Amino acid sequence: MSQHSPHPTTAVPRRAVVTGAAGFIGSHLAHTLVQAGAVVVGVDRRDPATDRTAAANLAALQGVPGYMHVTADLLNCAIEPLLVDADVIFHLAGIPGVRPSWGPQFGEYVTCNVLATHRVMGASTRIGVPRLVVASSSSVYGPTDGGASVETDRPQPASPYAVTKLAEEQLCLAHAAQAHCPTAVVALRYFTVYGPRQRSDMFTHRAIQAALTGQPLRLYGDGHQRRDFTYIDDAVTATIAAATTPSAQGVINVGGGSNASLLEVIHIANSLVGRDIQVHQQNPRTGDVLTTRANPGRAREVLGWQPQVDLHSGMRAHMQALTAEPAAYGRVA
Template identity: 50%
Template sequence: MFRVLVTGAAGFIGSHLVDALLARGVTVIGLDRRRLGEHALADENLAAAVSDPSFTPCHLDLATDHLDDVVKGCETVFHLAARPGVRQSWGSDFLDYAQTNVLGTHRLLDACVRQGVGRLVFASSSSVYGPTNRPSREDDPTCPISPYGVSKLAAEHLCLAYARRPDSQLSVVALRYFTVYGPRQRPDMVIGRILFSAYTGFPMTLFGDGSQHREFTYISDVVTATIAAAHLDVRATVVNVGGGASVSMRGVIDEASKVTGRQVPIKVVNAQPGDVPATAADLTRAGRLLGYWPTVGLHEGLARQAAWLVDLSRDRLATFTS
């Protein structure tokens, strides 16, 4: 890769991907609808990248702005831009989910086809599976139970449809990420909330009784799989990217207590609509196609995120916890 576009570049996963690509000598165009200098979290996430001459930030909205110029000349597009969050996707906010996750993806794909982009790597989600009782395989039925999951599945199908067009040279790898965590994680995500509660003593809201299981995937493993997907010799495929083990929420809280040496105060409330009982990834295809297997276990990943959180200054901490 010589020149690539990363959408959602100022986000949690996007900014880590940008840093990793720059470290490999790749020229990166970083597209985000958050304008640098006006959004504290975007500024923090891209603080290292903006000083690299191989990085060009680009303030655009996929749903409304002209995209051909930013796509032109890119070998690969890493499409990570999305409106995240299961619970917020119910109700009137779904308009933004539809515009950002579905319409924005459609407009980006059109631009990629017009400009002859060869590969698009799409950040999908384990939310497309819905409730399961065993590790999810890529050929399992999809039955999302939240509007967010529906929007990600629709965007995934759009990407694959464009790759299968007989007149398109675009190929697509859709990566179904399983609960990504690590430094720069969004403040509403569970591991960040657990660690913040451990260090501050403010109760962490636990939705449900804590028996629900999640497969947590450390950010560096996600970046490794995402870059590997750019080189995969396929026309259109879907691949799980998980952390290798599914852990109960109570188990995560206990592990965070061990890492921090502190108790995690919790406030139990009812389970929320759209939350599945468990997520778990079958990584057979990821191993076969990407040579992928997670290298950072939950204890080590929690320790790394905790160390990062402790090292933040007061002002920077407010950016990631507000």
């Protein structure tokens, strides 16, 4: 768990399935749900017996009553048996990461983000699961004029990854719109989530790691790009609220905690550790947008959710977790 506690939630589902449970967001979500009394089935294709990141992410859940882990690939496993009696599916499994999606791995983005999601929605419909919360992405908005993105804005995805995330959320919503579909869908557009156990390809993790180790940090572009950095506990709280708010449906932004540039992230990392990161500047990467900024109105109105953790406190908790967990700290960026 992270150093902060997620905000007290009024309710948690009785029984939940978390796909992508061996990942960054999924493992935090599963842990919070189980701690609050839910029974959770976690599904992930990464096997904690052989995958160090999966093992580190799942360590706090090992042997915890109420948590059952299943190693399976949603592209070919039998999904229905996993869903029996579930109140909600949290569908977080997928291939994340903007920049690699231009490369040969794109096929995996399509199969895991789109085809696997189609299988999950089909199984949910057949079993009659009442609700599915799917992880969408701020990247579906594409380039903006720097203003806040509202859910009704026309999406303009600027990377292959973002195209698959838009397809994923719209696919779930198309299933839900079918007559007699028993599954209500909420698609959460997460904005750059950070905190303990963040994926090692992501910028905040790399900046903190560079500050701690003295290794150089690769900076793509001039560092003026801005993100609505969202702390993991805030993201988890919003995700649970999406499952437990009966009126919640459709697309909702989950972001707005701290809008900051990469240079500000570097500055905070420097100040937390007390030395200056060596920055190696490289060309900007294709498909990276200059600014993401969430309009948080719908999340506030529908979910009663507002982010609580500012970037400095969140990065401090992230750094403390890295230094306290040598296994995670050892992950090389």
